[in-house]
Amino acid sequence: DAGVIQSPRHEVTEMGQEVTLRCKPISGHNSLFWYRQTMMRGLELLIYFNNNVPIDDSGMPEDRFSAKMPNASFSTLKIQPSEPRDSAVYFCASSLQRGANQPQHFGDGTRLSIL
Amino acid sequence: AQSVTQLGSHVSVSEGALVLLRCNYSSSVPPYLFWYVQYPNQGLQLLLKYTSAATLVKGINGFEAEFKKSETSFHLTKPSAHMSDAAEYFCAVSVNDMRFGAGTRLTVKP
Numbered sequence: 001d002a003g004v005i006q007s008p009r010h011e012v013t014e015m016g017q018e019v020t021l022r023c024k025p026i027s028g029h030n031s032l033f034w035y036r037q038t039m040m041r042g043l044e045l046l047i048y049f050n051n052n053v054p055i056d057d058s059g060m061p062e063d064r065f066s067a068k069m070p071n072a073s074f075s076t077l078k079i080q081p082s083e084p085r086d087s088a089v090y091f092c093a094s095s096l097q098r099g100a101n102q103p104q105h106f107g108d109g110t111r112l113s114i115l
Numbered sequence: 116a117q118s119v120t121q122l123g124s125h126v127s128v129s130e131g132a133l134v135l136l137r138c139n140y141s142s143s144v145p146p147y148l149f150w151y152v153q154y155p156n157q158g159l160q161l162l163l164k165y166t167s168a169a170t171l172v173k174g175i176n177g178f179e180a181e182f183k184k185s186e187t188s189f190h191l192t193k194p195s196a197h198m199s200d201a202a203e204y205f206c207a208v209s210v211n212d213m214r215f216g217a218g219t220r221l222t223v224k225p
Contacts, residue, residue: 004158042215042218045213109156
């Protein structure tokens with residue numbers, strides 16, 4: 001079975017440009033999570049969706065970040081305008097349903113570098 | 116609110132030696148606990164999870180973890196390290212949402 005698919009795997013762009021990260025969750029999974037991983041801050045939850053509806057976006061750093069889930073099989077995380085401090089690895093994860101006992105399945109991440 | 120602390124950001128063992136990665140949690144209600152592994156340039160993969168069915172949980176690749184309520188711990192062990200075990204390991208606690216520890220990087224020396 002296909003796991004969580006993220007694209008692109010690597011993105012290098014200049015400060016001020018718009019960046020769009022994409023995620024396809026595992027088919028049948030109802031919850032989707034976006035994380036950011038850096039050496040300094042570790043793994044941070046940015047936002048999560050349940051049944052395509054954003055439930056908690058308190059981790060989104062600022063208004064430059066936005067996330068959408070137009071349907072059950074696709075989500076985007078957008079940064080506009082991008083800044084060098086946004087450089088990080090961004091992970092998407094999905095779980096079968098919302099619940100504390102549900103393990104999350106991670107994609108391989110997008111390594112983002114803002115010059 | 117729940118939290119998790121991983122003791123030791125780096126652990127180094129020799130091949131064939133015991134692996135012990137420490138995790139302590141804080142939670143006002145009985146939590147679910149997880150261990151994940153991350154290999155270079157990959158996402159996190161589930162090693163094992165505790166859901167109160169048994170205090171000793173066996174996972175993939177020969178790893179296991181024991182839930183000790185009195186010590187609020189969920190340490191990860193493997194009797195004999197293999198070179199392929201070198202990776203970063205994350206403990207996570209879940210009540211309302213999942214919180215990850217800072218991670219422990221395991222190095223295995225030949």
